[in-house]
Amino acid sequence: MSKAEKTALKFRIAGIRTDEFAILEENYNEKDPIKLTSEINFGLLETEHVLGISLSIRFEQDSKPFIKLAVSLRFEMEEKSWALMVNKEKQEIIIPLDFASHMGVIAVGTMRGILYEKLTGSRFAHFILPPIDLTRLIRGDATLPLVSLQNSETRD
Template structure:
């Protein structure tokens, strides 16, 4: 992201589950839910992007993955985010971090499902700007 120096510091698999008895390979109707959340730490000048994907069939989840990526932001820019006791993180920057986290989650899912029938479930490309639509406002 132009103008904001940042680095990826940590990747965590927060949640991973396969519920094999819920999945039926004969049923093609599969839904995918996407959840994006963010957190901040002023102590470490960092933003955590958390992405959760849930594959669902017959209103039951059969494949769940949640991954977080922690990004460290250059201290000078972090201080620019501070406004009246809040952190205001620009929408475009949050969307960029979310996109990196989606790609990371895609790789984690592939790795965790290697040599299983669930390896065919590849996370689609998503336009995170349609999900992350406004600046993030966080308490300091």
């Protein structure tokens, strides 16, 4: 696939879902340092030409989460774009790094909005999802077998 083809993949966002949300107040102490961990996964629904991305974050202190959020987005690919990513010989789909990163940026922005809404009115309302360095989570093309739903995983 040429660079022009990689950047011209056509899609629409077909779904957004909050998979998990929790505030664990007992794990929070205003004085302790906070760590943010994140995880990203890719998946597919071959018969529907859908790529999926799920992203989860945890605000933690002493390895104990006090805010957890996981979201999933579905990207319905145009048939021609889907075909560009399929390797029939190896029975896999290759999501180019640039497009995987684009999906990640959309997922992070979506997650930031969801987190804002979920925390509004709580004592945690001042927590805003900071920028996430997707280059640490998505290091190359994502290759998935052409069997429905799961996944390539990377952790930070």
